[in-house]
Amino acid sequence: MTAPSTYGLSTQARNLQWLLTDLVEEVPGVNSVAVVSSDGLLLLSSDPATGSAGGAGEPQTKDRPKGPRGASADLATIVSGLGSLTTGAAALMETGAVKQTMVAMEHGSVFVMAISDGSLLGVHATPDCDMSVVAYHMALFVGRAGHVLTPEVRSELRQSMENTP
16 A cells, blocks of 8 residues: 555644555454544544545555455445444443444454444454454554544545545
8 A cells, every 4th residue: 555645634644644654554354443422423534445544446455455346445344333322321331431442243343433423434354354453553554543533634534535536
């Protein structure tokens, strides 16, 4: 994966894109990553078709499987839905804020972690991934991105996603 065009983006937005690209490229077993705002909108994505963590039309690396078409939009929807469901469950059970959700399936796993102000980080990984390594790197991303993901940066990222060809 190559870095997306960051022309016109603030330093904070470029740093978030770099962190997301690093997460996808450095953590074994990660297929795709999405950052979703509290209202369910995709802010950052590792899907090359969106241009966020890889240029439009960039080839997949040979060790990374190609996901289904529109995978980043699907992952954003899943992340938003899981976040909402688990937040509702935590409120019903009076257990406090949800920090992380993990769903293990026969052919893959989905991880969701709260970032800040309701924003969520979602990861789709292979079934043989080391879940503790994925969760650790997600926590690093959240720790680095949480203070940077201000309302202004979220708005800028949302705008850049809408303007992607």
